[in-house]
Amino acid sequence: MKSKAYDSESQSVDRNVIAELRDVSKSFGDVLAASDLNLSIGEGEFLSFLGPSGCGKTTVLRILAGFEVPTKGEVLLDGEVVNGLDAYNRPVNMVFQQYALFPHMTVTQNIGYGLRQRRPRLSKTQIVKKVTKALDVVQLGGFENRRIWEMSGGQQQRVALARAIINEPKLLLLDEPMAALDRKLRKEMQIELQNLQRQLGITFVLVTHDQEEALSMSDRICIMREGHIVQVGSPQELYDRPKSRYVADFVGTSNFFSGKITNLTENLVSVLLENGMSMQGILGGELTVGQDVCISIRPEQMRLHRQGDGLTVKVLNRIFLGEHTEYLVTHGTLGDFLVLSPRQSELNDVPFNRGDEGLVSWDSSIALILENN
Amino acid sequence: MRIYATCVYLFLYTPIAIIALFSFSAGRHASQFQGFSIKWYGKALSNPFVMDALETSLMVAVASAFLASVFGTMAAVALQGIKGLVRTVFDSLIYVAVMIPGIVIGIATLIGLVTVFDQLNPLVSTLWPTGFTPPKLHMGMGTLIAAHTVFLMALVVIIVRAKLVGMDRALTEASSDLYATPMRTFQQVTLPIIFPAILAGFLLSFTFSFDDFIIAFFVAGSETTLPIYIFSSIRRGVTPEINAIGTMVLGVSLLMLITAQLLLQTGGKKNK
Numbered sequence: 001m002k003s004k005a006y007d008s009e010s011q012s013v014d015r016n017v018i019a020e021l022r023d024v025s026k027s028f029g030d031v032l033a034a035s036d037l038n039l040s041i042g043e044g045e046f047l048s049f050l051g052p053s054g055c056g057k058t059t060v061l062r063i064l065a066g067f068e069v070p071t072k073g074e075v076l077l078d079g080e081v082v083n084g085l086d087a088y089n090r091p092v093n094m095v096f097q098q099y100a101l102f103p104h105m106t107v108t109q110n111i112g113y114g115l116r117q118r119r120p121r122l123s124k125t126q127i128v129k130k131v132t133k134a135l136d137v138v139q140l141g142g143f144e145n146r147r148i149w150e151m152s153g154g155q156q157q158r159v160a161l162a163r164a165i166i167n168e169p170k171l172l173l174l175d176e177p178m179a180a181l182d183r184k185l186r187k188e189m190q191i192e193l194q195n196l197q198r199q200l201g202i203t204f205v206l207v208t209h210d211q212e213e214a215l216s217m218s219d220r221i222c223i224m225r226e227g228h229i230v231q232v233g234s235p236q237e238l239y240d241r242p243k244s245r246y247v248a249d250f251v252g253t254s255n256f257f258s259g260k261i262t263n264l265t266e267n268l269v270s271v272l273l274e275n276g277m278s279m280q281g282i283l284g285g286e287l288t289v290g291q292d293v294c295i296s297i298r299p300e301q302m303r304l305h306r307q308g309d310g311l312t313v314k315v316l317n318r319i320f321l322g323e324h325t326e327y328l329v330t331h332g333t334l335g336d337f338l339v340l341s342p343r344q345s346e347l348n349d350v351p352f353n354r355g356d357e358g359l360v361s362w363d364s365s366i367a368l369i370l371e372n373n
Numbered sequence: 374m375r376i377y378a379t380c381v382y383l384f385l386y387t388p389i390a391i392i393a394l395f396s397f398s399a400g401r402h403a404s405q406f407q408g409f410s411i412k413w414y415g416k417a418l419s420n421p422f423v424m425d426a427l428e429t430s431l432m433v434a435v436a437s438a439f440l441a442s443v444f445g446t447m448a449a450v451a452l453q454g455i456k457g458l459v460r461t462v463f464d465s466l467i468y469v470a471v472m473i474p475g476i477v478i479g480i481a482t483l484i485g486l487v488t489v490f491d492q493l494n495p496l497v498s499t500l501w502p503t504g505f506t507p508p509k510l511h512m513g514m515g516t517l518i519a520a521h522t523v524f525l526m527a528l529v530v531i532i533v534r535a536k537l538v539g540m541d542r543a544l545t546e547a548s549s550d551l552y553a554t555p556m557r558t559f560q561q562v563t564l565p566i567i568f569p570a571i572l573a574g575f576l577l578s579f580t581f582s583f584d585d586f587i588i589a590f591f592v593a594g595s596e597t598t599l600p601i602y603i604f605s606s607i608r609r610g611v612t613p614e615i616n617a618i619g620t621m622v623l624g625v626s627l628l629m630l631i632t633a634q635l636l637l638q639t640g641g642k643k644n645k
Contacts (some may be wrong), residue, residue, distance in 0.1 A: 067546055087549040088558075094550045100543035104565045113561075114551035163551070 015042030017079075018170055018203050019064065024073035026059050033059040035227045037073070041171070041205065046197050048206040048214040050250070051224035057207045060224075061173050064205065066090045078170060088117075093164035094173040098180065099156050101148045107159055108144045111135065114167040134166040137196065154185045161193075165200060174206045178213060190217055211251055215239070223247050243285045244371045248296045255302075255337040256294045258372055264289050268364050271295055275333045281367030294372040299326065299340035302362045304352060310359030315352045327352060329360060389623065396616035413617040423618060426602035430583055433514065433598060437521035438578035444522070445529025446571050450563070452530070453537050470527035479591030482520045486512065486592065512594030520592045521582045528581065529574035532637070536570035537563075573633040580629045584622065 019041040026034040034056040041047055049057035062068040063075060066087035074081050082090060093114065101110050112131045115122055135141050138158040148156060157177060164172055177193075178186040194217050197204045208214050214221050215235040223230045223238065223246075231238060231247050242248035245256060259273035264287075268280040271293060281295050303310075304327055313329040316336065325346055327339045339360055352358055396414070400407030417423050452463055490510045501507035544566070548558040586600035593601060599622060603615055 065550060067549075087546070088552050088554055092550075094547070096543045096547055098541065098543060100541060100547035102544065102547075102562060113548070113553075117552040117554075117557065167551070 015045055017041070018043040018045075018077070019205075020074075020076040021060070021063075022074040022076065024060075024063065024070045024075060026056075026063060026068055026070050026072075032227050034063070034070075037229055039222060039229065039232065041203060044201050044203055046194070046204045046206070046217060046219045048208055048218040048221045049224055050208060050211060050214040050221050052209055052250075054226075055224040056227040057209075057224050058175060059227075061094070061175055061205065061207045064171060065092055065094050065173055091167075091169055092171045092173060093167050093169040094175060095157075095160045095164050095177050097175045097177070099160040101156060101159055101163070103148050105148070106144070107135075107140065107146050107148070107151070110148065110159055111162045111166055113163060130166055134162040137165070137199075138162045153180055154189070157181065157189065161196070165196070165202060168200075169202065172202050172204050174204060176208055177206070178208075178210070186213070193217060215251065221251075223250060241284065242296070242368070242370065244373055245294050245296065246373060248368070248370060252298060253338065254296045254298050256296055257334060258292070258294045261287060261289050261291055261293055261369070269369055271369060273334075275335075277333050279367065280364040281369045282365060284368040284370045287369060287371065292372045293369050296368045296370050297362055297366070299338040300324070300342075301366050302337075302339045302360055304329070304339045304341050304358050304360055306349070306358060308359060308361070310361035313358055313360050315354055315356045315358060318352065318354055325351065329358070331360070392616045393620045393623065396613060396620040398613050398616075400613070402613075413613040414621070417614045417617045417621075420614070422597075422602060423599075423614075426597045426599045429514065429596050430599040433517050433521060433589075434579045434582040436518045437525055437582045438575050440518070440522040441525035441529050441578045442571055442575040445526040445574060446533050446567070448526065449530045449533035449537055450559070452534065467527045467530050470524065471531065475585065475587035478520070478524055479588040482516070482523075482588065483512070483591040486516050512592055514593075514596050516592045516594065517589055517596060517598075520588050521578075521585065524588065525578040525581060528578055529571070532574040532577070533567055533570050536567045536637075540566055569636040569639070573636040576629040576633040576636075580626045580633075584626055 017040045021037045021039045024034060024037040025032065037060065049060055051057050059068060063070050066082070066085060066089075069083060075083055077085075077090065077092070102113065105113070108131055111134055112127050115127045115130060131144075132141075135144065138161050140155065140158050140162065143151070143155065143159075148159070151159065157180075160177075174193075178189055181189060190213060193204070206214070206217065218235060220232060220234055221238055222232045225246055231243050233241075235251075238247060238251045242251060248254045249256070257273050257279065259271040259279070261269060262272045262278070263270040269283055269287075271279050271281065273279055273295075279295055284296070287293055304313075304315075311331050311334070313331045315327055316330050317328040319326040319328075323343050325341045325343070327341060328336060329339055330336045395406060397409050397411060398406045399410035399412065452460060455463070490512075494507075494509055497510075498507040540563070544562055545558050548562045549555070553561060584600065585598075586604060589598045589601055590604070597605075599618065603618060606612075606615060
């Protein structure tokens, strides 16, 4: 029983559904860790669950792995309900946050562990062949007989990865796999993971609180908050068309100005801000007149200049970021907000210094009006 | 402070050191050193009573340490899966078992077993077919092993529990995730990782059982363990032979304790 994966928001993904959550809820005592989750995961997809700690993303992963049984709802794997199926009977493998490698085994023994559990048994030569291939895939040739504690964090992660992918699982679950790596190594591993996923065609489900990680690797991101799915979409969609202030705030950086909608008739919607100013923008969801909303404008969509039209602001701080310069500016009624200026415009013009006055402007057609939550 | 500490250690260890020293004396008196010799060791080892007692002690120590390790590990693993009030009660009962004075355990076990045996023996003999001598339950090696096992189990539970608690829960989950059934997970992951702790528990149990006098004194029946032999021969006067036996017992105990300590330490390091 295979159906096409659909996604209400994004352009429909043309993939077979490999896993599905239907009205899945999980509570621990009084705490609702996940509530009424509905999601289809496409075959060969790289899907990330993104959210702050405690949002329920790890619970979802553990439900998929079979470590937790949902309190309510159904989990489907390849068209079959697997709610009661124990972890050891599920064709799903996980890369644990601290890798959870077996300390009393060598690298080879760790990687071959899953194969050795198969019944009927695989022959020794078959296992050796597969392990050698897996070591090759994660570029650990020559480390066969190393002990786990003799290896660096990055190498341990590769072992954990090899130990999981060698079983050719239907889903590869990754629980914050980069959290223990330093920044540079993390970048490398992100690229490697992505290549690996394309090369193997295995469906990857990643859990992370690092938006950069999710944005750079995923085909789709599922943003979670307090046990709920807030929005699902491709990285670009979530960045360009967030549906709520929470998503706009979590994916990238944005300036928010709160207010109420006064006029819905025109192409551009007018919003009366709390400070009495009126601003225009486009709707980022179904909103009504009088609703509490906020206007979201990304710092890089604002321009800071000396001539022409714009709001008069004063530069409070200037941070040089290489390709961009970030200005913290203040406006009499709007308060403080961020403006990102590309390096090129800095080179063409005299850069602003702390205390300088300037003009800030933006296109009303990029100012998003979002639900204020 | 330093002087105080030195005094404490002197008080503790001087008598032991003197016993060890005098065991090498060539003279006939336990409290006079008359030339170096190891003849008392030879004498002790060729004394049939000493060798009998040693054999009994070793059998009791090995058997009870083994049984305590097996049952203690089982209890420790089972306790991992229990939460709440039941666990608290079990935990406190285990600590109580370790802290109860030996004399209380000895007397309680003796009274308990004698009462049960008195009830059971007539029952067994009535049920037994006539013409055969019915077996008679009595105090002896069996009761000694049983009493030691029960007491040592608590020790093993505490040691193994400490190791289990320190073990990453993700390891058993990873094993389960990699298609190992709970039984195979226990065999392939949990057991190898906690094995140093079990071995340490075994060695400590062995030492405790081997050295125990109080409990053995009450429940051994007609059996004579090494500590019981030493106690009874002291009543006839302390000879250098006793010193030699004591020193050997001390040596074995120290070796076991140090091995156990090393096992617990290196085992802990590797798993981090």
